[in-house]
Amino acid sequence: MAEYYSKNLARETMKGFTENGYKALHNGGTPPLGYDVNEEKKYIINPREAESVKLIYEMSIAGSSRSEIINELNERGFKTKIGTVFKANSIHSILTNEKYTGVYIYNKTAKKDALGKRNGHAYKDESEIIRVEGGIPAIVSREDFEKVQEILKMRRKKPGTNKAKENYLLTGLIKCGCCGKPYQGNRRHAKNKPMYVSYRCSFRQKTSSRFVTIRKSVKSTLKNMCCLK
Structure with missing residues (x-):
């Protein structure tokens, strides 16, 4: 009821x-x-x-x-x-x-x-x-x-357009010849060197950061296993 x-x-x-x-x-x-x-x-x-x-x-x-x-x-x-x-x-x-x-x-x-x-x-x-x-x-x-x-x-x-510190006029217009993903602006500033602005494949940046995360995770797991021993 x-x-x-x-x-x-x-x-x-x-x-x-x-x-x-x-x-x-x-x-x-x-x-x-x-x-x-x-x-x-x-x-x-x-x-x-x-x-x-x-x-x-x-x-x-x-x-x-x-x-x-x-x-x-x-x-x-x-x-x-x-x-x-x-x-x-x-x-x-x-x-x-x-x-x-x-x-x-x-x-x-x-x-x-x-x-x-x-x-x-x-x-x-x-x-x-x-x-x-x-x-x-x-x-x-x-x-x-x-x-x-x-x-x-x-x-x-164009998700990075509003956050970019530089004007990347070709963002969204040029694509990678290998994977077809759009290029996005990239800025680098090495020590004692002038600012270097270029374009790079957005997929490349995502995959490289993903591999770095996986590598760190594997190292952390192996370290914990050694501690247990």
């Missing part, structure tokens, strides 16, 4: 959440930066927070780096939803949140796994997700949101 009651309660609770979803009502938890929730559980714009969201999108479209955006936000005194300073992770979640275009979204994130952990990057099938166009007030335009998604896509293709 206790098991039946528990499962039935879960079904009824989920049914209530689903009904709220189709009405574009807040279903609990902390609302995204830029929004508050009124007594009717409707999303309303928080003017001060919305200003920071607009700034993040404007600077991203203008080509500013993640660190430049964070510095500008913190210098102007903006805070995250929980009242802390901005960091890289908080910026990424804002830039990829479609709700800022005015779309209410519910039931998007996949369920917890067998260990009770949830992967925030794993999503349910589109047929299970509740989407209500115009369900909440928009803070950024659909056009600006799509521009930012294109910028993020390009950055994923």
